[in-house]
Amino acid sequence: MLLHFPEAFDKNEWAVIIGILINIIIFMCLPKRIPKEITPLIILLSMSYPKILDHSLAVSPLNYYDIMDSTKYEIFDLLLYGVYPAFGYLFVYILDYFKLKGFQLFWYLLAWNLFAVGVEYLLIKLGIFVYKGWSLAYSLPIYTIVLSLTLLFYKLAMYFHNKNTQQHTSNFR
Template sequence: MILPEQFDQNELFVLTSLLIFYSLLFWLPNRFPLSLIILMMISSATVARLTDHLLSGSKMNLYSIMDLDKYELFDFFTYLLYAPFGYFLVYGYDKFKLQGISVLLYILVWALGATAFGEISLLFGVFKYKEWEASYSFTYYFIMISLMLLVYRFFKRSYKLHKVEIYNR
């Protein structure tokens, strides 16, 4: 992978965010089995990777990440940032045992928060919008966060089902 052209504010922003996010992740009391944590974290990172690959790739160049229009080492680090994002999302959802309309509010708050974080990243030069806008980010996060919660429920159900099958043998 390509190293950054200059080690400046965008790289520092990514490294600082990584430090904060992962410190918070290890500081929070554990709620899930490790396999579920791994699944949720790599799902978030992969969704981000697939999105960037499709929207910021060669054909649809809607935005670029970090210094160059190439796949840099720090692009990879931004995907590592999305991993705790997915974990925190399901952590709150599970901890507060949300039901009914509060789920919608929770998703809205997260979508707004993620869009705001995206805009802060923009100020630090992590993203450079070409034909992309903050309103698109909000819609994107709104859909993706909803899907991530559905995926989490599916993972949890599959996990429990497998456990039950084994206990019933």
């Protein structure tokens, strides 16, 4: 696979660079709340969902949108995946911080869905996504599923992490 350089270095390439820098700042500045064994899994999950969806929806036969400003696979298409980790990490970080449950969790998921659609709208305006048959409204159920799966994954990972930590601690008493 050959990665092409952008034909013009404009606002969408700058947006990707700024997004990556924001990710670096978030990961460097936030106090560590999520266990070090789970953090990389959340990061990989946050990068995997968009990669799978982009490679399913943005290519033939569907071809609903282009990423960046070219139909070719550019280096910034690849770098774009460095923008996503903070999204999933902040989602579980805030969830863990506030210990949301029940109806609060419903409102939290709804708020993150709306936030995700807002971020996608910004990415459209910056020329990162160029729709050819997709609509922003189609993204709402996708975000609902992705955020719900991320929540489920996080809860399961924390359950097994806590169970493993308790077993490990009891073996040394």
